[in-house]
Amino acid sequence: MKAITFLGATTAYETTYVLDDGREHTAPFFGVALARFVPDLSLRVFVTKQAREKHLDRFVTLVEDYVADVDPVDIPDGRNDTELWEIFQTVVDAVEPKESVVFDITHGFRSLPFLSFLSAAYLRTVKNIRLEAVYYGNFEARDQSVTPNRAPVINLTRFVDLLDWMVGADRFVRFGDARDLAALLNTQHERTKPDPRIVGKVEMATWNSSPVKKTASHLRRASQALRVVRPSEAMAASHAVSTQLPEALMSITALAQPFAPLSQYVAENFAPIALSAEEQRHNPQQTLVAERALIKWYLQRNQIFQAVALAREWLVSWVMVHSGLVGQMLEKDVRQQVERAIGREIQRLQDKTMADNPSEVVADLSTVPALGDVAQLYNRLGQLRNDLMHAGKRKGALTADTVESTAKLLCQKLAELRLDSSLD
Numbered sequence: 001m002k003a004i005t006f007l008g009a010t011t012a013y014e015t016t017y018v019l020d021d022g023r024e025h026t027a028p029f030f031g032v033a034l035a036r037f038v039p040d041l042s043l044r045v046f047v048t049k050q051a052r053e054k055h056l057d058r059f060v061t062l063v064e065d066y067v068a069d070v071d072p073v074d075i076p077d078g079r080n081d082t083e084l085w086e087i088f089q090t091v092v093d094a095v096e097p098k099e100s101v102v103f104d105i106t107h108g109f110r111s112l113p114f115l116s117f118l119s120a121a122y123l124r125t126v127k128n129i130r131l132e133a134v135y136y137g138n139f140e141a142r143d144q145s146v147t148p149n150r151a152p153v154i155n156l157t158r159f160v161d162l163l164d165w166m167v168g169a170d171r172f173v174r175f176g177d178a179r180d181l182a183a184l185l186n187t188q189h190e191r192t193k194p195d196p197r198i199v200g201k202v203e204m205a206t207w208n209s210s211p212v213k214k215t216a217s218h219l220r221r222a223s224q225a226l227r228v229v230r231p232s233e234a235m236a237a238s239h240a241v242s243t244q245l246p247e248a249l250m251s252i253t254a255l256a257q258p259f260a261p262l263s264q265y266v267a268e269n270f271a272p273i274a275l276s277a278e279e280q281r282h283n284p285q286q287t288l289v290a291e292r293a294l295i296k297w298y299l300q301r302n303q304i305f306q307a308v309a310l311a312r313e314w315l316v317s318w319v320m321v322h323s324g325l326v327g328q329m330l331e332k333d334v335r336q337q338v339e340r341a342i343g344r345e346i347q348r349l350q351d352k353t354m355a356d357n358p359s360e361v362v363a364d365l366s367t368v369p370a371l372g373d374v375a376q377l378y379n380r381l382g383q384l385r386n387d388l389m390h391a392g393k394r395k396g397a398l399t400a401d402t403v404e405s406t407a408k409l410l411c412q413k414l415a416e417l418r419l420d421s422s423l424d
Helices: 030-037 049-063 081-093 112-126 157-175 179-190 201-208 211-227 231-255 259-273 277-282 284-300 304-322 332-349 371-389 400-414
Strands: 002-007 015-018 024-027 041-047 067-074 100-104 130-137 149-155
Touching: 002 030, 002 049, 002 112, 015 030, 024 030, 030 041, 030 049, 030 100, 030 130, 041 049, 041 081, 049 067, 081 112, 100 112, 112 130, 112 157, 130 157, 157 179, 157 259, 179 211, 179 259, 211 231, 231 259, 231 277, 231 284, 259 284, 277 284, 284 304, 284 400, 304 332, 304 371, 304 400, 332 371, 371 400
Parallel strands: 002 041, 002 100, 015 149, 041 067, 100 130
Antiparallel strands: 015 024, 130 149
């Protein structure tokens, strides 16, 4: 295991550093105590010129019998932006991919503790290191009533996790993708797993069905369904998130504190598209309301392809509701009959004659309001969807800007179509 430590140039005082598990060691530098706490470390000691001259020889003498090796690494003082970037790169270069690493930020000068903290987070992502711990020997909080003074050692590793939560939150805010948040919740939940050799089946079953685990599962399912345009699954999973979240919050604070401030935002974002599977079966009007909200949800997150794909199918469903075909919404043959009927209306509007096919079944759309406008909208949505499906590989393909502006215009027209007044 490799340890990254910084050696400052300030006066060193004999201090008893105390871990939260009760282990302690007295030394002038926390890096020396760390060498006792974690044996056989490969120690990389980052030193400025002044720190090397003042403390390095003493430091090496104190640790050399307890570490696998000790290697001083020279760094500048960090007095400006250029020097800080040099220090950052030096730290990054000192660590190999997939290594297990401990960071000690106790004696870093000026902004070095902050910089090394960010380096740890960066390395975990870029070089896939295993971050074992980030330690800070809190000399400022030492007990001065005894000699030598006793200083608590703080494990800051979970605060590095906070950066992961920030990335997950950003991904959800910008793209509506909660998979990272779900994975982080699962990770925190796994840390509380009881030992099956000690607890009984009831306790294990309770852990396996905890609200936090269920919420993580619902978030993952909702994100997956949204990504591949499965509105029914997405709405049902969103409903499950909204239903489960209040109960999960009671234990989330203890397990995953960074998620608690995000929870209200998550709930608010899923609420407009939340509809249980049972409600979808029994209330087609409400389903149309939720699906139309989902189209808007896609557009707000610049997921144009998903918005257009759903908008075209939504329009077919809207026509079916107004044609009394509610109970056959998912019947492929019936939907095709409706599509053919809309196609006939498009041909009529374009003054084109369609050859009669006695074997072709066409739905009766006589009860659909503003059928001509609906048919024209359906035609334009179909053309746009086809343009997207062909990925621009045909003459006259729309530019990216035109695709986006056209999609937003056409999807906005869906909002003008009448639904049940109590729902719209």
